[in-house]
Amino acid sequence: ADTIGPVAPGTLPFAAFDGQIDTSWESGLPRGTERPWLKVDLDSPLDVDEVTVVAGESADSKVRRIVVETAAGTSAPHEVREGRTTTVAVPDGATSWFRVSLAPGSEPRADLSISEVRIDGLDIDRTLVLPRVPADWGAPQHVLLTTEPVIEPCVRVEKSVRCTAR
16 A cells, blocks of 8 residues: 555554455655556455445545556446445456556545455455564563554563564
8 A cells, every 4th residue: 555654553554454444555746747546466366346335534535536457457437435335346367466446537635545455355464563572571471452553562571561673
């Protein structure tokens, strides 16, 4: 995806595949003439004939037009509205990737927010990698995971909280 700079964890690309409508991938404002996009590379080719998209909240609440691209071709443009489900037919055929983007000719400098993307037969998982704890700290009693931005990874060891420097 095309987001640059710091982002809230709930707006990262995985938010479009987590099964929760209240989280959304958010593109941020595009750079130059490039349209905002969200692309997924698949582990193995998948036959895809349609992609279901639920639009998230855009910065200006305007209707967006999207296209879905696969190795077999590009869909016709479709209007998407915040919180509504849109089923997009794509050219039949196996693909090892797909990409959702604003349609060509969209308003310049428009953002894109996607709450969910669903494809039959596709299950996307997210692996969380916890921060390494220095051996001399001992085993942590608790590890705190949060969706809020965290400045430093921290763990609680006995009665103290210890944080690693970045």
